[in-house]
Amino acid sequence: MVNDLLGQAIDAAPRGAAERWAQGLSRALLAEPTRVSTTPVIRNYALLPLVRRLAKGDTLDERYDSLVTFLGPEPITREVLSALPPERRERAICREIAQRPDMPPRILLDRIAPLLDLVPTPRVAGMIRPVIDALEKRPGSMDKRAAQRARQALASLGLAT
Known part of the structure; x- marks a missing residue:
C-alpha cells in the first residue's frame, strides 16, 4: 500500500x-x-x-x-x-540473492523469475537452481508452481539444467 x-x-x-x-x-x-x-x-x-x-x-x-x-x-x-549495463545488473542481482539467505525460497523465485530476461547469465541461473531444486522436493503445490515457473524462465533463456 x-x-x-x-x-x-x-x-x-x-x-x-x-x-x-x-x-x-x-x-x-x-x-x-x-x-x-x-x-x-x-x-x-x-x-x-x-x-x-x-x-x-x-x-x-x-x-x-x-x-x-x-x-x-x-x-x-x-x-x-x-x-x-548487463554486467552491473548481474552483480546487483547476485549480491541481493547472496544477502537474503533467510528469504523464503518461493518468494525469492517469485521475485527473480520475471526478471531473468534482464540477467540471463549462467551465474544467476547457478545461484537459483539449488532453490528451484529444493522447492520441487517440497509438498506444497505453490512451491512446486514457483519452481516450475522459474525453471521455465531459465529454459526459455537457454539456461536450463
Whole structure:
C-alpha cells in the first residue's frame, strides 16, 4: 500500500521535486545504510526519478548500484534494473540473492523469475537452481508452481539444467 502511494507520488510530482527527493534519500542510504530504516523496496523507489531523467542509452551512475534490489513491484524493479549495463545488473542481482539467505525460497523465485530476461547469465541461473531444486522436493503445490515457473524462465533463456 505505502509502496503504491509512493510510486503514485513520484509519478505525480514535478520532475525536479522528485529528483531532489531521490537524490536526498539516495545520499542518506549510501552514507549510512544501517541508520536509515527503510525496506529494500524503498531503495528502488529512491532511484526511480534518477532513472527516469536519464537520456536514452545512458546508464545510472555506478555509485547507486548498491541500492538496486529485485524486491518490489516488478515494473519499478524492471525500470531500475534496465538502467544498468548487463554486467552491473548481474552483480546487483547476485549480491541481493547472496544477502537474503533467510528469504523464503518461493518468494525469492517469485521475485527473480520475471526478471531473468534482464540477467540471463549462467551465474544467476547457478545461484537459483539449488532453490528451484529444493522447492520441487517440497509438498506444497505453490512451491512446486514457483519452481516450475522459474525453471521455465531459465529454459526459455537457454539456461536450463
